[in-house]
Amino acid sequence: MIWNDDFETLPREAIEALQLKRLQQTVARVQATVPFYREHFARAGVSADQIGSLQDLRRLPFTLKQDLRDNYPYGLFAVPLEQIVRIHASSGTTGKPTVVGYTRRDIETWSELMARSFAAAGADKGDVIHNAYGYGLFTGGLGAHYGAERIGASVIPMSGGNTKKQIMIMQDFGSTVLTCTPSYCLFLAEAAAEEGLDIRNFKLRVGIHGAEPWSEKMREEIEQKLGIKAIDIYGLSEILGPGVGIECIEAQNGLHIWEDHFIPEIINPESGEVLPHGEHGELVITTITKEGIPLIRYRTRDITRLLPEPCICGRTHMRLKRMSGRSDDMLIIRGVNVFPSQIESVLFNIEGIDPHYQLVVDREGNLDTLEVQVEVNEKTFSDEVKEMQNLSRRIRKDIKDLLGVTCSVRLVEPKTLARSEGKAVRVIDKRKSLDS
Incomplete structure (x- = not known):
């Protein structure tokens, strides 16, 4: 639908005509109302009246997450605070949080784009949407909530945590759509099984999952364990929140990015050069309708590529390929670039292990080390030591063949690694404490 x-x-x-008109209006507005952008453009030797085509967008300088932190809390707002009706912020785990503000019209836009997203995922007014994204300063919960109400569905504002109650509510209330992170989705299935319940017997038919990178193999695992269609959704609080892009249920192949509100570019993360459609690089987004905090050429650090080919669903907006990692979360191990999602893709192709893993990066002397900790399933754990050793060797070999990096493998008992009710913690980089 x-x-x-x-x-x-x-x-x-x-x-493209609509994008150009809205881009020109946005650039002129931030130049007039946001001192940061006025100075930013001046340093780059460009001004709003020089934007005559979409190609001129690349003349404008990038905006970085650090720019939001440097202007904490309200320095990038383009309207007076009395026009801001909602304030969200990131967790701030690496410093001060990034703060975003929404006008009433921004909230309307957000609701509209989340309604489009739910519809693309196959949801409608007859659904019961179990929303297990966190409510609060995190944008996920309220973003999904407003969109669910906009399409007329019945929304259950569960938020995160209290897993046993989540399962009870899903079963008793007849939830048909589940919104949460992909790792928490698998955790729910695992927790239900511990209660003697098969979540595939619930009324769930669609899951809408985002907020962390996940692989095609993880989608297969979710769909098999929950008996649902698992849909990838994309968003980030700096740009809007959830609803920047989503897969359609017809194709499940690339996330439609709503181009009447955002202009996407793909750049080389090292040089900043704009890359042709189809090439992998870092996603850059310019907002062209936001009032509270418009962002020009915001570097998301997410690695993907643009798919301009028409989609079978009939939507004409370009698609983003599933995010393969982040340029700033990328691990460099002995000179090799490694994304956790690449290792995940190896693990999901190996029988006998569960979809729970953690990467521990350390340094011995001057040499970086990588340990892959992964849970085996109950059957494998009861096998002979020789079989466990063969499994470890297989994992090491497959990772070496794919990435060219040598690692150690530690197989652990089922349900040993810590579970997360939000974003999964996949990487522990002990080198950071050594370097500080």
């Missing part, structure tokens, strides 16, 4: 046919199926020429 297409929620807003007028915009979701616009011809390419109409999309």
Whole structure:
């Protein structure tokens, strides 16, 4: 189902004409109202009146997450605080949080884009949406909530945590759509099994999962263990929250990014050069309708590529390939670039292990080390020591063959690694404490 046919199926020429008009208005507005951008543009030798085509976008300088922190809390707001009706912020685990503000119109836009996203995932007013994204300063819970209400569905505002109650509510209330992180989705299935329940017997039919990178193999695991269609959703609080892009249920192949509100670019993360469609690089997004805190060429640090080919669902907006990692979360181990999702793809292809793992990076002398800790399933754990050793060797070999990096493997008992009710903690980098 297409929620807003007028915009979701616009011809390419109409999309680009609308983007240019809105880009020019946005650049002129931030230059006039945000001192940071006025100075930022001046240093780059560019001004709003020089934006005559979409190609001119690349003349504008990038905005970084650090720019939001440097202007904490309200320095990048483009409207007076009395026009801001909602404030969200990131967790701030690596410093001060990044703060974003929404005008009433921004909230309307967000609700509209989340309604489009739910519709793309196959949800409608007859659904009961179990929303297990966290409510609060994190954008996930409220973003999904407003979109669910916009399509007329019944929304259960569960938030995160209290897993046993989550399972009870899903079963008793007849939830049909589940929204949460992919790792928590698998945790729910595991916890239900411990209660003697098969979550596949619930009424769930669709899961909408985001907020952390996940692989195609993890999707297969979710769909098999929960008996649902697992849909990838993309968003980040600096740009909007959830609802920047989503897969359609018809194709499940790339996330439609709502181009009437955002302009995506793919750049080389090292040089900043704009790359052609189809090439992998870092996603950069410019907001062209946000009032509270418009962002120009924001470097998301997410690695993906643009898919301009038409989609079978009929939507004409370009798609983003599933995120393969982040340029700033990338591990460099003995000169080799490693994304956790690459190791995950290896693990999910090996029978006998569960979808729970952790990467421990350390340094011995001047040499970086990587230990892959992974849970084996009950059957494998009861096997002979020789079989466990063969499994470890297989994992080491497959990771070496794919990535060219040598690692050690530690197989651990089922349910040993810590579970997360939010984003899974996949990497423990002990080198950071050594370098500090």
